[in-house]
Amino acid sequence: MHLDAKIPGGPLADKWDKHKFELKLINPANKRKFEVIVVGTGLAGGAAAASLAELGYNVKSFCIQDTPRRAHSIAAQGGINASKNYQNDGDSVWRLFYDTIKGGDFRAREGNVYRLAQVSGNIIDQCVAQGVPFAREYGGLLANRSFGGAQVSRTFYARGQTGQQLLLGAYSALSRQIAAGKVQMFSRREMMDLVLVNGQARGLVVRNLVTGEIERHGADAVVLCTGGYANAFFLSTNAMACNVTANYRAYQKGALFANPCFTQIHPTCIPVHGTYQSKLTLMSESLRNDGRVWVPQTVGDKRSPDQIPESDRDYFLERKYPSFGNLVPRDVASRNAKEQCDLGKGAGETGLAVYLDFRDAISRDGKDMIGQKYGNLFQMYEKITADNPYEKPMMIYPAVHYTMGGLWVDYNLMSTIPGLFVLGEANFSDHGANRLGASALMQGLADGYFVIPYTIGGYFAGTQLPKITTSQSEFTSAARTVSDRTQRLLSINGKRTVDDFHRELGGILWEYCGMARNDEGLTKARTLIQSLRSEFWENVKVPGVDMDLNQSLERAGRVADFLEFGELMVIDALARRESCGGHFNEGFQTEENEALRDDDNFCHVAAWEYAGEGKDPQFHKEPLVFENVKLTQRSYK
Amino acid sequence: MTKTINLTLKVWRQQSATIKGGFETYHASNISTDMSFLEMLDVVNEQLTLDCREPIAFDHDCREGICGQCGSVINGRPHGPEKGTTLCQLHMRHFNDGDTIAIEPFRAKAFKVLKDLVVDRSALDKIIQAGGYVSVNTGGTPDANAIPVPKEIAEKAMDAAACIGCGACVASCPNASAMLFVGAKVSQLALLPQGKPEAARRVTFMVQTMDELGFGNCSNERECEAECPKEISITNIARMNREFFKAGLFSSTR
Ligand SMILES: Cc1cc2nc3c(=O)[nH]c(=O)nc-3n(C[C@H](O)[C@H](O)[C@H](O)COP(=O)(O)OP(=O)(O)OC[C@H]3O[C@@H](n4cnc5c(N)ncnc54)[C@H](O)[C@@H]3O)c2cc1C
Ligand code: SF4
Ligand code: FES
Numbered sequence: 049m050h051l052d053a054k055i056p057g058g059p060l061a062d063k064w065d066k067h068k069f070e071l072k073l074i075n076p077a078n079k080r081k082f083e084v085i086v087v088g089t090g091l092a093g094g095a096a097a098a099s100l101a102e103l104g105y106n107v108k109s110f111c112i113q114d115t116p117r118r119a120h121s122i123a124a125q126g127g128i129n130a131s132k133n134y135q136n137d138g139d140s141v142w143r144l145f146y147d148t149i150k151g152g153d154f155r156a157r158e159g160n161v162y163r164l165a166q167v168s169g170n171i172i173d174q175c176v177a178q179g180v181p182f183a184r185e186y187g188g189l190l191a192n193r194s195f196g197g198a199q200v201s202r203t204f205y206a207r208g209q210t211g212q213q214l215l216l217g218a219y220s221a222l223s224r225q226i227a228a229g230k231v232q233m234f235s236r237r238e239m240m241d242l243v244l245v246n247g248q249a250r251g252l253v254v255r256n257l258v259t260g261e262i263e264r265h266g267a268d269a270v271v272l273c274t275g276g277y278a279n280a281f282f283l284s285t286n287a288m289a290c291n292v293t294a295n296y297r298a299y300q301k302g303a304l305f306a307n308p309c310f311t312q313i314h315p316t317c318i319p320v321h322g323t324y325q326s327k328l329t330l331m332s333e334s335l336r337n338d339g340r341v342w343v344p345q346t347v348g349d350k351r352s353p354d355q356i357p358e359s360d361r362d363y364f365l366e367r368k369y370p371s372f373g374n375l376v377p378r379d380v381a382s383r384n385a386k387e388q389c390d391l392g393k394g395a396g397e398t399g400l401a402v403y404l405d406f407r408d409a410i411s412r413d414g415k416d417m418i419g420q421k422y423g424n425l426f427q428m429y430e431k432i433t434a435d436n437p438y439e440k441p442m443m444i445y446p447a448v449h450y451t452m453g454g455l456w457v458d459y460n461l462m463s464t465i466p467g468l469f470v471l472g473e474a475n476f477s478d479h480g481a482n483r484l485g486a487s488a489l490m491q492g493l494a495d496g497y498f499v500i501p502y503t504i505g506g507y508f509a510g511t512q513l514p515k516i517t518t519s520q521s522e523f524t525s526a527a528r529t530v531s532d533r534t535q536r537l538l539s540i541n542g543k544r545t546v547d548d549f550h551r552e553l554g555g556i557l558w559e560y561c562g563m564a565r566n567d568e569g570l571t572k573a574r575t576l577i578q579s580l581r582s583e584f585w586e587n588v589k590v591p592g593v594d595m596d597l598n599q600s601l602e603r604a605g606r607v608a609d610f611l612e613f614g615e616l617m618v619i620d621a622l623a624r625r626e627s628c629g630g631h632f633n634e635g636f637q638t639e640e641n642e643a644l645r646d647d648d649n650f651c652h653v654a655a656w657e658y659a660g661e662g663k664d665p666q667f668h669k670e671p672l673v674f675e676n677v678k679l680t681q682r683s684y685k
Numbered sequence: 686m687t688k689t690i691n692l693t694l695k696v697w698r699q700q701s702a703t704i705k706g707g708f709e710t711y712h713a714s715n716i717s718t719d720m721s722f723l724e725m726l727d728v729v730n731e732q733l734t735l736d737c738r739e740p741i742a743f744d745h746d747c748r749e750g751i752c753g754q755c756g757s758v759i760n761g762r763p764h765g766p767e768k769g770t771t772l773c774q775l776h777m778r779h780f781n782d783g784d785t786i787a788i789e790p791f792r793a794k795a796f797k798v799l800k801d802l803v804v805d806r807s808a809l810d811k812i813i814q815a816g817g818y819v820s821v822n823t824g825g826t827p828d829a830n831a832i833p834v835p836k837e838i839a840e841k842a843m844d845a846a847a848c849i850g851c852g853a854c855v856a857s858c859p860n861a862s863a864m865l866f867v868g869a870k871v872s873q874l875a876l877l878p879q880g881k882p883e884a885a886r887r888v889t890f891m892v893q894t895m896d897e898l899g900f901g902n903c904s905n906e907r908e909c910e911a912e913c914p915k916e917i918s919i920t921n922i923a924r925m926n927r928e929f930f931k932a933g934l935f936s937s938t939r
Contacts, residue, residue, distance in 0.1 A: 098823070102822045114754065115850070118747075118754050132830075169829075173829045174824075174826050176829040179842075188839075189830045209847065219813075220818035221823070287747045326723070329748075431770060431774050431776065432721075501823065545731050547731060591739050
């Protein structure tokens with residue numbers, strides 16, 4: 049298979065304009081003849097569904113939650129980047145592009161990332177027009193803050209609830225289109241399969257999560273905006289319903305899966321404190337603007353942090369990376385925290401934590417000022433840990449947070465299945481091997497508001513789409529496969545719960561395919577996952593029945609897919625014989641323990657093709673071509 | 686400090702919207718006080734599953750207090766006893782060894798129970814669809830800094846916009862009114878210059894829809910404000926009433 053990314057030719061800065069001009073248009077009156085399915089109502093899906101409906105397309109929108117307003121995007125805290133240069137500090141489209149490419153450790157496409165930087169400003173304009181209450185200065189203009197991996201202040205925010213406010217903006221636009229009759233909303237539905245007719249994506253089989261009914265929905269194109277797969281690790285900062293099912297079904301139907309081993313471990317999360325724990329809580333990266341990260345100088349120093357004098361503290365990020373300090377990118381910050389804890393310098397009962405200290409910021413700016421910036425985060429921290437960060441440094445540890453890998457898409461955001469588009473965290477396109485803070489919100493909204501409305505028209509204008517009905521055989525057989533699988537899960541009646549399996553899988557992935565990996569561990573992980581998977585299908589216990597609201601059954605289906613997908617992550621990690629960004633193989637590191645890329649052999653996207661049950665997936669390669677930036681060893685010193 | 690406690694739970698079980706429900710008693714043993722309330726329910730559910738009984742259905746997703754999907758009535762109080770806290774952020778350290786805890790779904794005419802603690806809150810979406818937005822299409826918007834907003838106004842709008850749409854205000858209100866929820870959205874957009882052109886239509890249609898969907902009236906009980914996990918202030922209801930009054934006086938919408 050030849051992977052054609054369809055990056056337009058010409059100078060980088062002109063590619064998108066040129067492409068938009070070259071894309072064929074659909075006349076306004078004809079748009080209403082097309083039906084589009086959008087799965088997911090996060091930033092990507094909400095923005096896409098609303099924008100497509102505004103253009104005149106008939107949209108069917110699906111989500112798992114009881115309302116589109118609750119998609120996982122709601123939890124994003126820190127902010128969204130845009131190269132507005134409102135601060136006059138030297139920002140530009142080029143700088144945002146460059147920071148993102150470099151932050152991704154040179155494993156993303158220049159063309160896509162440049163477009164992202166280009167439309168970033170439009171996103172802020174759009175959101176402000178919708179009434180998103182971004183933080184402002186006294187003069188009434190928008191405020192900014194800095195985020196990791198950048199030396200300019202380009203992050204827009206709404207207290208610590210940026211994702212919530214952006215999502216509610218998209219949700220309001222979506223609600224307007226629902227009221228206008230242009231979007232049909234299907235909440236509490238889970239996509240169980242993708243339906244192809246003549247090789248084109250033409251519909252879905254979904255389960256109604258209230259009644260258990262299996263429903264069929266047809267359309268002219270399908271847009272997946274189903275988020276990331278961080279929950280493969282069981283413990284992550286993602287919402288509980290985040291899953292890989294939709295993506296994995298598409299993969300099984302022929303869409304290639306790109307860079308599945310590129311996962312992001314976020315440095316500032318509340319540490320694990322018990323085996324019952326169901327998820328981890330992120331403390332926004334914005335805290336690193338004012339909080340200083342440290343551990344005790346000496347191994348085994350168990351004094352309480354206020355008893356440890358300045359001279360006995362090691363501000364290891366400031367020491368090792370003087371120019372970026374506490375604002376190094378996430379992968380670097382996480383790995384360094386792990387390194388300190390591995391040395392035995394970790395804080396707290398478990399020793400798996402480092403301090404994030406606001407003492408100096410509070411004495412510099414006052415408690416009020418710090419409270420204004422981070423009040424709700426401090427409050428959340430206190431609710432969970434019963435410690436007050438105004439008085440005692442926070443304890444933090446890295447946790448799985450985001451997944452850069454995803455379904456392979458071309459410049460039009462179309463997968464290798466014609467008519468199947470993939471947006472937001474669900475695709476792989478813009479963040480390379482490591483995502484910079486405040487850029488997922490940017491990408492989700494860029495894809496949904498400003499890319500898909502153009503590229504889907506190009507697809508429709510150039511494609512023959514025969515009439516279909518949902519009673520035809522392709523739908524019938526997909527629906528049967530879904531019911532069979534449900535029955536199978538319910539009939540095993542074994543001895544272990546779904547969560548029990550999920551927790552074990554998460555443990556394996558965290559141990560062997562987490563912050564640091566090596567060949568031996570990865571090889572072992574593969575076997576462990578295989579045997580866990582076979583045990584699952586013999587020994588899982590799923591109570592209840594199919595025609596009912598059955599949350600155990602929902603989880604069982606998702607975990608079954610994670611058990612397959614987890615192996616794909618490991619396979620990809622083993623195949624990438626280098627370290628880059630979030631993929632750190634201990635066998636490939638510099639003398640200073642930084643990731644050591646191999647640009648000669650691995651400057652590519654690894655895209656995997658499903659080869660059937662029990663068979664190894666087939667590897668395909670999209671070489672990455674850098675015409676505008678020079679590949680360098682990433683340095684944040 | 687971590688310790689463990691034992692609890693007796695009286696949980697509302699209801700097979701479906703049409704089948705009558707009732708309380709059942711369960712024991713939750715060795716519950717770490719560091720657990721969240723939902724993690725405690727997870728533990729109970731794991732045991733129920735192993736005992737071949739159906740686990741308790743409850744809604745949740747983010748478990749960070751932001752998505753608004755969780756929420757049950759705990760000992761008579763939506764989201765439980767802690768002020769300004771969603772159920773997922775309520776930790777077991779606020780309970781004592783030996784406590785009996787009653788857990789029921791949010792109840793309101795407009796919220797149908799779907800199963801156990803899971804309710805249908807789609808009526809709240811319908812209210813937003815009636816006008817909880819600024820009518821702008823994607824593209825063609827002015828530069829973000831072309832619309833200055835005084836900081837104080839932006840902060841007030843943000844206070845109102847913090848609503849997570851959980852419906853606890855409705856569940857806590859003796860009249861099952863949605864005034865706090867609606868007031869929050871109306872206020873956010875009425876405060877901001879972007880929302881002003883449609884202010885009259887918005888408040889008129891949203892209030893009308895709220896009435897049609899079977900939510901009750903506000904009789905100033907202030908229960909909503911006391912139970913709201915995001916501490917949305919009832920000044921938003923007052924602002925909505927003013928907006929509603931203005932709309933009636935000056936607009937041709939009605
Ligand atoms: C705690 C936290 C904080 C973050 N903070 C920031 C930040 O400050 N800045 C930033 O840029 N990024 C941040 N991120 C990352 C960012 O929030 C996400 O990457 C982004 O919101 C993903 O948006 P999305 O639209 O792609 O998917 P999501 O918001 O995850 O939405 C997925 C949608 O798909 C639906 N769905 C999924 N599977 C199915 C299925 N099988 N059937 C039907 N529907 C399905 C879901 O119901 C949901 O509606 C944060 C992430 C976390 C976890
Ligand atoms: S006003 Fe408060 S209680 Fe009511 S829905 Fe909003 S957050 Fe929930
Ligand atoms: S689960 Fe999201 S607010 Fe409680």
